[in-house]
Amino acid sequence: MNPASNPSSDPTVYLKKAVPVDRAAAVSISNAAAGATIAVGSAFPYADVLGDVWQRVEQVVRHSVPLGENMSETALLHKEHLEQAFARELRDHPGIVSLLSIDSDDDSLLFIVLVEEYDPDAEDRFWDFVHAFREDYSVPVSAYYLEWEEGLPEHFSGPRRLLI
Amino acid sequence: MPPNILPLTQQEHRAKAQRNRNLCDRLDASDIDFPEWRFVVRFYALMHEVDEFLKRSNNAVRHDPARLRSHMERNERLRNDHPDVWKKYEPRYNDSVVARYGSVSMIRKFNRKYFRKLEEEWLPEIEDLIRPPADNTGSAG
Numbered sequence: 182m183n184p185a186s187n188p189s190s191d192p193t194v195y196l197k198k199a200v201p202v203d204r205a206a207a208v209s210i211s212n213a214a215a216g217a218t219i220a221v222g223s224a225f226p227y228a229d230v231l232g233d234v235w236q237r238v239e240q241v242v243r244h245s246v247p248l249g250e251n252m253s254e255t256a257l258l259h260k261e262h263l264e265q266a267f268a269r270e271l272r273d274h275p276g277i278v279s280l281l282s283i284d285s286d287d288d289s290l291l292f293i294v295l296v297e298e299y300d301p302d303a304e305d306r307f308w309d310f311v312h313a314f315r316e317d318y319s320v321p322v323s324a325y326y327l328e329w330e331e332g333l334p335e336h337f338s339g340p341r342r343l344l345i
Numbered sequence: 346m347p348p349n350i351l352p353l354t355q356q357e358h359r360a361k362a363q364r365n366r367n368l369c370d371r372l373d374a375s376d377i378d379f380p381e382w383r384f385v386v387r388f389y390a391l392m393h394e395v396d397e398f399l400k401r402s403n404n405a406v407r408h409d410p411a412r413l414r415s416h417m418e419r420n421e422r423l424r425n426d427h428p429d430v431w432k433k434y435e436p437r438y439n440d441s442v443v444a445r446y447g448s449v450s451m452i453r454k455f456n457r458k459y460f461r462k463l464e465e466e467w468l469p470e471i472e473d474l475i476r477p478p479a480d481n482t483g484s485a486g
Contacts, residue, residue, distance in 0.1 A: 299453065299454040299456065299458065299459065300458070301458055301459055301461075301462035301463075302462075304436070308432075308435075308436050312432055323439070324439070325439050325442075325443060326436070326439075326454075327443065327447075327451055327453070327454055328453040328454045328456075329450070329451075329453070330450065330453065
């Protein structure tokens with residue numbers, strides 16, 4: 182079964198399976214989570230199941246490497262969900278107007294945070310958040326914290342996504 | 346340090362750090378107003394202090410002190426062997442990247458508030474972590 186092509190509007194059916202962590206299950210999880218990702222783009226209630234998705238994807242990534250041909254897909258998925266988790270947790274951080282995610286060559290995350298008015302104490306709090314995120318999610322994160330005057334940084338080079 | 350440059354001794358690292366700090370003082374006293382480059386000079390003073398620290402602490406770990414040839418190697422060493430220093434150093438290293446390579450629009454953070462925080466908190470915090478033990482004793486008085 183290929184969940185990515187499944188028209189179901191409730192991909193949580195794939196996420197509710199009890200999944201032991203082994204190689205075969207990991208592939209299954211990867212596919213299931215991929216199904217959820219497809220649905221995200223179509224009004225999927227992302228936040229409600231993000232934690233569930235994340236836990237399972239984390240299991241895949243932590244305990245099932247290497248996954249051969251599935252690893253690439255899993256790594257990308259892992260990264261995408263981490264980005265969303267990062268953005269979600271940062272959304273209420275005072276002063277942040279934009280959060281860019283820049284594609285990196287590996288499974289690490291690279292963020293550029295743009296604030297309206299630079300405050301060094303707020304930057305301290307941001308870095309505390311980054312350090313905690315790294316520990317909580319066991320993922321490499323690079324971050325830049327900048328003041329930005331107006332508009333979006335359209336001239337930033339490389340593939341990027343605006344998360345906030 | 347670039348691969349073709351002879352590695353500096355601890356004393357030479359200290360001398361370079363002091364020289365860069367002197368330049369910062371001269372910039373502060375002048376009308377020259379390029380804050381991002383003022384920061385870069387100050388960062389390189391810090392970098393030499395960190396290199397001196399790594400050489401000093403290096404005898405107890407596995408690394409060859411003469412092989413610290415790039416920012417990446419230094420960062421990796423700090424991240425693995427001195428995570429407390431790395432936590433404080435990393436934001437300033439990233440700032441140095443922005444100062445050196447970022448567009449003019451990206452360097453707005455290097456303002457008065459930034460430098461006050463840098464000199465009063467960020468740099469002293471790092472220097473406290475990397476200062477030789479004898480200096481720690483001396484600074485108590």
